[in-house]
Amino acid sequence: MDSRQLVAFKVVAQTGNMTRAATKLGYSQSAISAQIKSLESLVRASLFERRRDGMRLTTSGRRFMPYAMRILKLAEEARSALTHSSDLAGALTIGAGEAITTYLLPDVVESFRHSNPEVRISLRTIHEGPGNILSALADGHIDLALVNSAHRITAAFEKKEIVADDVLLVAASHHPLANCGAVTAGTLRDARILTSHRDCVYASLLPADSDGLAPPEQLELGTIEGVKKAIAAGLGVAVLPRAAVADLIDSGAVTALPWQPAVPVTTYAVWHDGRCEPPLLEAFLATLDRVVSE
Numbered sequence: 464m465d466s467r468q469l470v471a472f473k474v475v476a477q478t479g480n481m482t483r484a485a486t487k488l489g490y491s492q493s494a495i496s497a498q499i500k501s502l503e504s505l506v507r508a509s510l511f512e513r514r515r516d517g518m519r520l521t522t523s524g525r526r527f528m529p530y531a532m533r534i535l536k537l538a539e540e541a542r543s544a545l546t547h548s549s550d551l552a553g554a555l556t557i558g559a560g561e562a563i564t565t566y567l568l569p570d571v572v573e574s575f576r577h578s579n580p581e582v583r584i585s586l587r588t589i590h591e592g593p594g595n596i597l598s599a600l601a602d603g604h605i606d607l608a609l610v611n612s613a614h615r616i617t618a619a620f621e622k623k624e625i626v627a628d629d630v631l632l633v634a635a636s637h638h639p640l641a642n643c644g645a646v647t648a649g650t651l652r653d654a655r656i657l658t659s660h661r662d663c664v665y666a667s668l669l670p671a672d673s674d675g676l677a678p679p680e681q682l683e684l685g686t687i688e689g690v691k692k693a694i695a696a697g698l699g700v701a702v703l704p705r706a707a708v709a710d711l712i713d714s715g716a717v718t719a720l721p722w723q724p725a726v727p728v729t730t731y732a733v734w735h736d737g738r739c740e741p742p743l744l745e746a747f748l749a750t751l752d753r754v755v756s757e
Contacts, residue, residue, distance in 0.1 A: 471488065528604075621733070
């Protein structure tokens with residue numbers, strides 16, 4: 464078993480397609496196919512289902528993935544340990560939802576890379592809620608997860624509380640709710656709730672109706688930037704982190720409604736103990752803490 468086989472296995476699993484994997488790795492499709500077949504022969508198991516719509520991991524493939532990622536990570540750590548520099552080196556892949564990768568992590572990564580230029584940082588925006596992010600962590604596709612909810616963080620993971628997010632319920636300055644005295648479930652009954660996707664953690668914080676009436680209409684825009692444009696156009700209201708809408712509030716295009724979530728939203732860093740090189744993980748978490756506190 465060599466690293467080229469494991470890298471091919473990882474990239475085919477990520478892309479779901481031999482051709483795309485070959486393009487990404489700079490090999491021919493036949494070379495990628497040969498590496499996968501050789502690996503399957505070595506582990507004596509079929510790792511992929513070959514389907515018309517692409518390659519999908521089998522049960523054996525999903526079981527093998529965390530081990531493959533650990534072997535690749537260990538190989539990277541071994542190479543890093545043999546460098547003559549005392550600086551940190553290696554790679555760290557971070558997965559998070561759109562709000563965190565867009566409004567928090569760029570400053571963190573820039574500060575970290577300034578002090579640790581030999582470390583390769585990759586960011587992955589993972590949609591559809593914390594469950595998908597933690598699944599990517601469990602499968603070995605990312606090394607560190609940042610999520611806005613603790614209830615799905617099992618004992619298999621290590622976690623660290625990073626920051627309590629300041630979230631706002633916002634609407635266009637000309638929206639009918641812009642001058643309301645207080646926001647309740649009744650107030651929102653006729654409002655349209657704008658979200659980036661159906662599992663949005665922020666929208667779930669809104670008060671629920673207790674009288675059995677239908678919930679407010681929801682409109683999914685796909686991205687936070689899409690939600691922001693829809694808010695400014697007066698299409699509805701949305702719950703978003705303050706960092707995401709500060710520019711619209713400062714310009715006067717939107718306003719924060721009189722509302723506070725009953726349950727605070729907290730960002731957690733989550734990882735598998737032993738999967739990340741400890742000095743690298745500790746250094747990144749320290750930078751994250753410092754940037755957040757500033």
